[in-house]
Amino acid sequence: MIKLENVTKYFITKEGKKYILKDMSIDIPSHTNIGILGRNGAGKSTLMRMLGHIEFPNKGTITSDHNFSWPLGLSGGFVGNMTGRANVRFVCRLYGRTKEQTNEIIEYVKEFSELEDYFDMPIKTYSSGMRGRLSFGLSLAFDFDYMLIDETLSVGDARFKKKAKEHLMKKIENCNIILVSHEMNTLKELCNAGIVLNKGQMVYHNDIISAIEDYENINKKGK
């Protein structure tokens, strides 16, 4: 279970405080794959970062006895001056992997990401798609209770997307995902439940279909 207690999160803008969450208390049940929906700027990524403990509420607490991956996005988590290989090795060390495990992970990520020679080039020479592939492959090599995925499924060409989705489907037999996406089909395919973020409120739907309907209603009203 993920427990949010009186969580308030805001950003200070020129027009004053902009609330992402306003005094929200909610229990999110375990063992479901959750899609996060909301309009641009509603705070989907911020919520995800808060779940991953790299962003913090202004008030209240978020507690859970599960472990979360780092948020898988297109950009973060890599050091530009280091090669892909060095970055993978670094993350393995962070997670306390042994030398043998590390070498296995490196081989796996190299093969999965299809970076070939670029794997031994500095990350700053990568295109954003290449970064996404590396980041996605790396995350598949670790086991988490929840994988936090921020739109990374759209990296690469059609063939790679298909492969990524297959690997992810296999992965979520043993773990859960929290997914931010604007693609309703992806959400329907991967998630059972949904969270809709709107104007400082978050609503949990047991069923992703009803979450999508809710979100579409908000969109209609917005227009």
Next chain:
Amino acid sequence: MTARKPLNIFFAVQKALFLRELSMRFSMSKTGIFWTFFEPFMQVFIMVLIKVLLFGNSNTNLDFVAFLALNFTAFNMFRNILSKSMGAFAGNKALFVYKQVKPIDTIISRVIVEVFMTSIIIIAFIILGTYFGNDLDVKNLPMVVVGFLWLIVFSFSFGLFIAVVDTFYSSVGKTINIIMSLAMFFSAVFYTVDMLPIEAQSIVLYNPLTHFIEMIHGYYFYALDDKYVNYDYIMLWTITLLYAGLWFYKRLEERIISL
């Protein structure tokens, strides 16, 4: 995934960060590596040259070359820890997506790297000094080591404090840079406090770094002593900076992570 103990996580993070910093140093620019090791030799060489040109080759009990090498090593270590600490948060921002990497870890690992580099430079100086027949006899080795260790704690405290404050008020870092560019002249690096006129002594003794360098060379050389060192004074500096650094850090840690 089995839960790891906080201390195990800390060591894993430190190991990862240390190896990363080292490989970045050694792979990024060859000139950077060259200067890391060449700069201290250059400093000593230039200062010896200036002294010989200005004052001639006076015969004292003090081996001036060894004296300079020791002082520059200690001073450079302080200066480098400070400047590397200031850049630690911004330079490692990308790593904060891994929740086990806390901002303070990046400072600790940079301090460890600097201490490591300093050790290599010390070894290089000892080899060269032995080769050229310099007088490297140590009067009180344990106290020299204590001096260095204390200086490391002081540098870390100073670095942490400045890094946290600089994150929110960037003019602090700029001010420190200006001060540091002059600090070498006020830190008993190429003289001892004893050599100065009394008025000048009272001024340089406000500088805590002067006390550290006086302590280190006072215990190293038979010809020198530590009579100008005020241990209470540097203890007060160390404790105040360490406490203030940790206090501000603790309060602002979450904001630094989500910068």
